[in-house]
Amino acid sequence: MASKNKQNERKGLCLSIIAVGKVRNDPTKGIFDLYASRLPWRFKLIEIQEGGKYGGPERVKREGLKLISAIPDKAIVVALDENGKKLKSLEFAEMMKKCLESGNRKIAFIIGGADGLSQSVFDRADLIFSLGDMTWPHMLVRSMLAEQLWRSASIINKHPYHRL
Numbered sequence: 028m029a030s031k032n033k034q035n036e037r038k039g040l041c042l043s044i045i046a047v048g049k050v051r052n053d054p055t056k057g058i059f060d061l062y063a064s065r066l067p068w069r070f071k072l073i074e075i076q077e078g079g080k081y082g083g084p085e086r087v088k089r090e091g092l093k094l095i096s097a098i099p100d101k102a103i104v105v106a107l108d109e110n111g112k113k114l115k116s117l118e119f120a121e122m123m124k125k126c127l128e129s130g131n132r133k134i135a136f137i138i139g140g141a142d143g144l145s146q147s148v149f150d151r152a153d154l155i156f157s158l159g160d161m162t163w164p165h166m167l168v169r170s171m172l173a174e175q176l177w178r179s180a181s182i183i184n185k186h187p188y189h190r191l
Contacts (some may be wrong), residue, residue, distance in 0.1 A: 091145025135146030
């Protein structure tokens with residue numbers, strides 16, 4: 028029965044993390060892979076090439092266009108930005124649960140590069156949220172988001188990982 032429930036959950040949400048840059052042999056890769064592998068939902072990491080020779084606003088604009096073009100059709104778009112709304116883990120889990128219960132179960136999380144996100148990405152986002160008041164390296168943000176996604180699944184499924 029437990030495996031059947033897990034199969035049903037995998038069919039529930041379809042998550043994408045769309046991020047600028049490619050993780051190489053970075054210590055955060057192992058952390059990201061650990062939590063991503065635990066997710067009960069379908070999951071895909073889409074890595075967008077950095078802006079290359081361009082810098083500043085032109086780089087952010089080009090990366091923004093690539094990020095937007097990678098968003099799955101009809102997905103709820105959640106952009107991560109240090110100035111976004113701060114959510115507690117329980118609030119984040121509640122948001123995920125509402126998505127699970129809604130008709131639209133695709134969620135795309137957008138993580139910008141070192142220079143942040145373009146205005147066009149913010150305009151496309153349904154929600155802009157922050158992982159806190161501090162600025163985090165964008166490669167570390169992937170791992171932190173993957174952990175929070177796993178934590179939200181644990182809260183929803185009443186798994187003991189998240190202790191209330």
